[in-house]
Amino acid sequence: MVRETRLVVISPLSEITPDQITRKVHSLGYEVTVKETCYGAVLEGPPETVSKVMQELRALDPLGIYSKIRGFPLGDPKRCRAQHGSRPGFSQLQTEWQSLSLVEKGLECALRGDKAEDIDIPERIPVKDLQRFCEEVE
Template sequence: MKTKVIVLADNATTTPGKLFRYINSLNEPIIVKETCFGCYIEGEEEIVDRLAQKIRNFERNRIFCKDRGYAIWDKRRCRAFRKGGAREGFHQLEAEQKVLSYIGLALDEIDKNGVKPIEEILEKEKKILEKERKLPVEEFKRVIEKIL
């Protein structure tokens, strides 16, 4: 058995409910649990891995998957058995979810334009850093004197 976490980026057009219904419509022998950030899926390893790729393609670059170490209804992790509260790792997942929209936009750019050579990326970074460098105090004083 294998469990995967399916997480929606903030800029996904799919909702957890829509994702849940889509996964159930695939009629695969898995367990699906809707969550506030997406879904959990659980089943035989090869089925879960194959479905994870299919689910990601449902809304490319906005749906992300990762393995989960515990079964869906594991009493050590499930809030229903622990009397509520955030489960261990929830806050980490919440922090990870916040950057997924940016990762999705970067993946969109790669899909559209391909991977740029590292030299081009480093040159662009150098220009940005140079543009945002701090102004030396003496140069700042000269600018102020010109204005006044």
């Protein structure tokens, strides 16, 4: 059987809880496995079923629920934290999870039809100016 394992990640701004996600999955009655995690849930099952479940989950909070697939199957001892320390991707997931509140706000603007603005990134100051500042400090 071809499996798909998928991380469901709830944005820090969302009111949805991991428990609601798992209950929703159970209530759908599809043949997928779901496991609650600190950032949301992990789904596993045939790709088409996982995709259908994902659509339903996104509907709970379209801008608050994010997902990506995961390489290793659920509970794989090769990637178990107790055995190997954190998974290599875990710290990135942690950091990206924190940034989801920013992405959520960005999505709001994008879906509203806002246009991107050019942000000026200041250039490095000329060496002469730096020299002048140094002399002033002296």
